[in-house]
Structure formats: C-alpha cells, structure tokens
Amino acid sequence: MDKTTAWAFLQSTWAGIEADRLICCHCGHRIESAQVLARTFTIESRGISNRKPCAEKILVPRLSDAMIVYHRHLSCLFQSTRYIAISHVWHPLVADLQYKKSAATSSIDLVEQIVRELPVRIAQSLTSSLPGDLEIWHDYISVPQWITELKGQIILSIPEIFGKAFTTVAYLADINTKDVRSMREGSSAQERCRGISNLCNSRWFSRVWTAMELTQSCRLRAMLQDFSLVADDTNYQSFLKEIEARWTAENEKFGVSHTAEEIVKMGDNLVPCQLGPLWSARDLNLNGIRIPFGTAHELLARRCITNHRDFFHAMLGLLKSNLTEAQLSRDTNEAIQHVAINCLKEGDFTPLFMVPASAQKVFPKAEVKKFGYLDIRTFALGDVQAQPTFPAVKFLSIYPTIQAKCLGTIQFIKQVKWLQEGAVNSLAILTKLTFEYTGLDAREFATTLCVRLYSQREDRVFQHLSKENRMRTLYEQLKRLHNASLKDSNSIATEICATLGLCDRSLGGGHGGSVFPPPEYLDGHGSTIHLSQYRAIAGITCLSCYKTFLILIAPFRPASELKGAMAYRVPGLKFSYSTAGSAGFILKEQRMSGRFLWGLPTCQCPKIQEVEVALEDLPVPQPNNFQYGNKAGKIPGKQ
Numbered sequence: 001m002d003k004t005t006a007w008a009f010l011q012s013t014w015a016g017i018e019a020d021r022l023i024c025c026h027c028g029h030r031i032e033s034a035q036v037l038a039r040t041f042t043i044e045s046r047g048i049s050n051r052k053p054c055a056e057k058i059l060v061p062r063l064s065d066a067m068i069v070y071h072r073h074l075s076c077l078f079q080s081t082r083y084i085a086i087s088h089v090w091h092p093l094v095a096d097l098q099y100k101k102s103a104a105t106s107s108i109d110l111v112e113q114i115v116r117e118l119p120v121r122i123a124q125s126l127t128s129s130l131p132g133d134l135e136i137w138h139d140y141i142s143v144p145q146w147i148t149e150l151k152g153q154i155i156l157s158i159p160e161i162f163g164k165a166f167t168t169v170a171y172l173a174d175i176n177t178k179d180v181r182s183m184r185e186g187s188s189a190q191e192r193c194r195g196i197s198n199l200c201n202s203r204w205f206s207r208v209w210t211a212m213e214l215t216q217s218c219r220l221r222a223m224l225q226d227f228s229l230v231a232d233d234t235n236y237q238s239f240l241k242e243i244e245a246r247w248t249a250e251n252e253k254f255g256v257s258h259t260a261e262e263i264v265k266m267g268d269n270l271v272p273c274q275l276g277p278l279w280s281a282r283d284l285n286l287n288g289i290r291i292p293f294g295t296a297h298e299l300l301a302r303r304c305i306t307n308h309r310d311f312f313h314a315m316l317g318l319l320k321s322n323l324t325e326a327q328l329s330r331d332t333n334e335a336i337q338h339v340a341i342n343c344l345k346e347g348d349f350t351p352l353f354m355v356p357a358s359a360q361k362v363f364p365k366a367e368v369k370k371f372g373y374l375d376i377r378t379f380a381l382g383d384v385q386a387q388p389t390f391p392a393v394k395f396l397s398i399y400p401t402i403q404a405k406c407l408g409t410i411q412f413i414k415q416v417k418w419l420q421e422g423a424v425n426s427l428a429i430l431t432k433l434t435f436e437y438t439g440l441d442a443r444e445f446a447t448t449l450c451v452r453l454y455s456q457r458e459d460r461v462f463q464h465l466s467k468e469n470r471m472r473t474l475y476e477q478l479k480r481l482h483n484a485s486l487k488d489s490n491s492i493a494t495e496i497c498a499t500l501g502l503c504d505r506s507l508g509g510g511h512g513g514s515v516f517p518p519p520e521y522l523d524g525h526g527s528t529i530h531l532s533q534y535r536a537i538a539g540i541t542c543l544s545c546y547k548t549f550l551i552l553i554a555p556f557r558p559a560s561e562l563k564g565a566m567a568y569r570v571p572g573l574k575f576s577y578s579t580a581g582s583a584g585f586i587l588k589e590q591r592m593s594g595r596f597l598w599g600l601p602t603c604q605c606p607k608i609q610e611v612e613v614a615l616e617d618l619p620v621p622q623p624n625n626f627q628y629g630n631k632a633g634k635i636p637g638k639q
Helices: 003-015 074-080 092-100 108-129 148-156 158-163 177-185 189-200 208-216 239-254 259-263 278-286 293-300 310-319 332-345 365-371 418-438 442-453 458-465 470-483 486-500 518-522
Strands: 037-043 056-060 065-073 083-087 135-137 167-171 220-223 384-386 401-415 536-541 548-555 566-569 584-588 591-596 608-612
Touching (some): 003 108, 037 074, 037 108, 056 108, 065 074, 083 208, 092 108, 108 167, 158 310, 167 208, 177 239, 208 278, 208 293, 220 239, 293 310, 310 332, 401 584, 418 442, 418 518, 418 536, 442 470, 458 470, 470 486
Parallel strands (some): 083 167
Antiparallel strands (some): 037 065, 037 135, 401 536, 401 608, 548 591, 566 584
C-alpha cells in the first residue's frame, strides 16, 4: 500500500469519526458529546447473522477479511453485547506515529498494516477458540486516537471497559509456546524456572496501562505471538496467576531464598516478585475493596509510559477515584500530593507510610534494573489487613490531622553496621542491646527482641516459652549475661536466641508469611521496609510514665536529627508486613522523619492525640526503561 493510502486509513480510523452524527446501533439514539462512545468490531469471516446496523466496514484484503464496526453508548454495550477486551503493548512504530501525528514518517505503510491487520488476526484466532456471538474491543480500532474529546472520555472509562468485558485477552506479542511448555513441563527445575522468567520478561508486564487493565479484569486469558490462546490450567485462577504460583512452588522445593533467582540470572531477567503487587491488587478489586494509594503507587511508579500523564490516568483508574487527570496540576509533585490527600480524605492512611523522596538514595542503573517493575523502596508493606480504629481525617490547614497514640519522644538512636556484621552477629548485638534496657524482666526482654525487633507473633513467642521450662531457662541465661565478661557475652547471647526460637523457624515465621528464620527475614524484606542499612533502633520514652522501650525504625533523617522527635502509633492499622496495631510514624516539627511497623504497644498510658502531619515530598514515578531477556542491558529510547 502506498503512503498516501496508508495515511488516509489512519486518518479515517483515528480522526474520521463525525462526533455529531454518532448513532447507537442498540437503542437507535444519538450518542451525545457528553456520552462515552463504545466502538467494537467483529470480523466478516465469523459469519454471525442477524447483525444490527453497523457504523462502517473496514476491508482487510491481505487477510481476505473485513472488520464490521459498531457504535454504541457505553452503557448500551454493557447491556447488550458480550465483548472481549484486548490488553496489549503498542508497537513502537505505531505509538510513535500516533504521538507525532505526522504523515512524513517513513514507516507509515508498516504502521497502517499493523493497525489494520493485528486486531483482525487476534479476532480470527478468537473466532476459532471461543464460541458464540462476541465482539472485540481493541484500542487500535476502538479509540479515535486523534479526536481529543472522544478519546478523553474513553480513557476515563478504561477500568469499566475491562471490568465488564466477557473476557480480557492479554496479547503477549513476544512470548512463544516453548516458554509455556518449559514452565509447565520442563524436565528440570532449571528449565521450569527459566520458562517462568522468560514469561515475566514480556513487555506486556512493563506498562502502566496493561497493569491497570489486568487489575480490573474479571476473567483473563493469554494469547501468544502466534495468536494461539493459552489453555488455562484448571488448578489456577488464570494463566497469568499460574506464573506466580509455579514460581512459588519452585522456590519451596529449593528451600533456599535466592537459588531460583540465581538460576535465571535475576537482574538480566525478571521473576514474578519483580512485577509488583499485580495479583493482590486484582484480588482487592474483584472483592470490591479499594486499592490503597501505597499499593497503586508501588505497582505503577516503575512501569513504562508513553505520555508522563498516563501514570495518573492509570493510577486514578486503580484507585477508582472521583478525581480525573484533568483536575490535577500539570506539576507532577503537586499532582501526586493531590491524589494522596484525596485518598486520605477517603480513609486511606497509606500515604502516611510512604518513604519520602528525600529519604531515598539515588540508585545506580544496575540497582534499578534489579528491582524490575516493583517500586520496593517507597511502600512495600503489602495489603492493608485491618483499618485504623480512628479513620476520620480532618483538614484544619493544608495538612491532614488524624487521631493517633503518642508513644513518646525519641531519647537516642542506636545503629548497627548491618552489612558488615551480617544476620547472625547482628542478632547477638541486638540481644545484648535489648538486655541493657529490659534487664532481668524476661517477659519484656522476649517481647522487645522477638516482636518489636524481629517481627515475630507475640502469642507464638510465649507459647514457645511456656514449653520445656524455657521461660525459667531464659531468666537464668539473662542472669548469666548480666554478669558475663565481654568475651563470654556473645556465646550467652547465642544461647538466649536458641531458647527464644529466633535461630530457626521454631516461632513459625514472622508477619507477611515469611518462610525464613527471623535473622534471615530481617536481613531480607524486613531490611527493605526499614531502609536497609539505614535501619536503626530507637529508644522511646513515654511522657506519662517515663518508661523507655526499644523499637526498630526506618529513619527518614540522619540519626543526629531524630533526638526529641515524637513517635505516634496508628491504633488498629495493620499491613501484611506489620504487627497488628503497631505501625506508626515519627514526626519532628510536624514533618515525617521515620516510620515503624513492629511498635507493639508498651505501657497502658492514655495517649490518644490529634496529630497534624505535614504530608509532602512524596516520590514521583521513575519508569524503569530497561529491557529484559534477549535484549537485557539495553536502555531503549522513549516509546
């Protein structure tokens, strides 16, 4: 096809719709300018009879077929038609031409071929795979890309379009059947792990739009590059969920935390955990639970975009917010702040637990690549499993005011050289530090070390100590530690940890479903959520009873600036990786200066206060444009 004809097709498809003459083929009424256009198609070769009047017929001669296009009100589409929504990554050439709107592009004939034929190839495959009268929603055809008003209305409705589709089909244009077979039928763990990683490397997982579409979809199928529809394994909710479940199963077989990651050379290749909380976000949505701000930010902030405002379109879709992208400031920092404040007004406290941009160091490119599409440094606390006891948020100024429990003031900060000492030596150091402040009070010692510093469940700790006279043994060991020389203290500390069950999995694992012993967990994700090597032990004194206790904190300021700061706990609130009712934050001059997650209640002093928090300095999205798999190591240009 010559370039003039190719350009005419794109103009017709993306700019040729006469908005003032749109008629709904279902109800027969005009589609007004304030109503959302639903533009779907079927293919002529499908041979379904008794069609309603179509809006147009688009010939596809190279495939000996044609698209029969229908216009409806979006509400009429939902009422009348089973349709399949196609989730896919735009071809770079198509995205470039759509963005530039220029007929001078040398590849315009190829772009025309892709836009005209790709949706039909997908539809032809679905015709042979899925029975019945089905139409297709594909944004190459269904969205008038160059008619701003129509496109804007459709973009706002994307969550609903995918949420109400009969099925969403994820078209994985860079995945072949060999990778699926390797994951499912590989003869060795190495082959199965590499198959899983190859699937994760798909560009489909890299985009903000596809991530949002996945979380909104009730039913999911996957289509490969040869247009074959992947048969779902009935043991899993969907093929995409199967990827995560099989990776978990392979890890459990190894029993060592990083073996599978080393096999696939994580960093050059992706694994499911690097894709972010896709599945938990989708589960929340399907169960009618609002996705929290922290989760939405974590899911989208590292994903790729064509237009920087796409991040906000996708985020507001995930949040099911009453805001629209057009209502937000053009300044990204101000826009993030606006969305966070709106979430707080709706009872979502996760913005208060975000690590500020100023507290995050600039990572080298290799480090960024290692994280994949998971913004693990900003939130990473998992699901909100219990809501705050006092959910009301006031705005007496530009900043939110909440009710929280004042734990007291920070008297001192103790830091450990975590990286130098390693998990085992750090455990001995924390054992001796805890003893300095609890003395021979065995119960308070066990609570501080096991629960506040190592995230173990309090009930399991004392159930463990109630057996085999362990509480008495612990007391005797503490007495020995009290009188021990420096030389003997390390060996006694090791004995104490064994009695407590901290050296292995005797306590059943910490919060968040960790399968690793406490020292290894604190050296892994427990370290991440406390800012890794910057994590510290804070000594906090209650202003009523003057009792001092220790908690593990993630400091957002240098230790020298934290003395005198106030610590506040949010009663009732629980995340996957926090203990119940033990998450809170540190304020100095109203500004966020740290967070803590395992600050188990200490004294019973009544200390509920109204606290104003200067919420600012929220992190902005930083897309990860690395490519993984066969193109690992390259940083592509903007697409």
